[in-house]
Amino acid sequence: MRRRKRNLLENIMHAIFLCLGLITVGCVLLITVYLVISGIPAIKEIGLVPFLFGKTWASTASTTEPSYGILPFILTSVYGTAGAIVLGVPIGFLTAVYLAKLAPQRIKSTVESAVSLLAGIPSVVYGLVGMLVLVPCIRKLFNVPDGASLLAAIIVLAVMILPSVIKVSVTTLEAVPKEYEDGSLALGATPIETYFRVSVPAARSGIAAAVVLGVGRAIGEAMAVMMVSGNAANMPSLFESVKFLTTAVASEMSYSSGLQRQALFSIALVLFMFIMLINAALNFFMKRDKEG
Numbered sequence: 001m002r003r004r005k006r007n008l009l010e011n012i013m014h015a016i017f018l019c020l021g022l023i024t025v026g027c028v029l030l031i032t033v034y035l036v037i038s039g040i041p042a043i044k045e046i047g048l049v050p051f052l053f054g055k056t057w058a059s060t061a062s063t064t065e066p067s068y069g070i071l072p073f074i075l076t077s078v079y080g081t082a083g084a085i086v087l088g089v090p091i092g093f094l095t096a097v098y099l100a101k102l103a104p105q106r107i108k109s110t111v112e113s114a115v116s117l118l119a120g121i122p123s124v125v126y127g128l129v130g131m132l133v134l135v136p137c138i139r140k141l142f143n144v145p146d147g148a149s150l151l152a153a154i155i156v157l158a159v160m161i162l163p164s165v166i167k168v169s170v171t172t173l174e175a176v177p178k179e180y181e182d183g184s185l186a187l188g189a190t191p192i193e194t195y196f197r198v199s200v201p202a203a204r205s206g207i208a209a210a211v212v213l214g215v216g217r218a219i220g221e222a223m224a225v226m227m228v229s230g231n232a233a234n235m236p237s238l239f240e241s242v243k244f245l246t247t248a249v250a251s252e253m254s255y256s257s258g259l260q261r262q263a264l265f266s267i268a269l270v271l272f273m274f275i276m277l278i279n280a281a282l283n284f285f286m287k288r289d290k291e292g
Helices: 003-047 048-053 070-103 105-120 123-142 151-174 178-184 191-202 204-220 223-228 245-255 259-292
Strands: none
Touching: 003 048, 003 204, 003 259, 048 070, 048 105, 048 259, 070 151, 070 191, 070 204, 070 245, 070 259, 105 151, 105 245, 123 223, 123 245, 151 204, 151 223, 178 191, 204 245, 204 259, 245 259
16 A cells, blocks of 8 residues: 555656656747747848848938848857856866865855855846946056947956856866775875866866856846947947847847847847857767767
8 A cells, every 4th residue: 555655656746747847848949939930030031141141230220221230249249258258267167176175164165155145146236336347447447438348248247157157066076976086196196186187077067067057147148238338239349339139139129119129039039049059069069078
């Protein structure tokens, strides 16, 4: 009787978890289908090449024909995300190694609390601090007319991805079996050599996942970037105002209509495809690394 009840309970829990998993997959599929249905009409009307490679975005032009080229948004998003990764990932990775392997318990607890607090700060607060502190500093330091630029967005994004990179990397490094490090130390390696040549390679899949989370946070951020980048549809330059894919959608969706609104959905579709390609590329390289 007890075995039957236990089996029944196991079957019920299995069904619940299966339903939750299917709901998650279904939500992703619904979002994908909705973006495709909403974004394809504008691409058909504008043209794929003019839409993706056009250098002018003038969706509200009244005296001339509106233009819907999103190449500046694409390049700005790529450069901004790449810059944030170049700045943020090394800092986050080295911080994670220190916290997981070298830091005293008191310092580790303090820093982890600070990182958790950093993760809980709303993006609008990052944007506000960047607008009031970072933007004037860039204007004075580099003697430019306006500090709201791609550089300011990169710095803000680099700070925003730190919690994701640090927390996931620390968890992954702490999960590496102690026997790996003991064996390395027994063979004469120093602790630093052990951490970077044994622990880090053993945790590379988790660290790669942390980088992907950072990329997702950087490429998908809108509010903070909008407040510090200047939000102008220019080709990307380090000290000029720029507009990201996310900020283009967020800034115009409230008053858009007709073809302009459809074009904004097309931008969202392009952004969605970017994230999908990044995840697919990471999975491909990780799989090839494991097979090798």
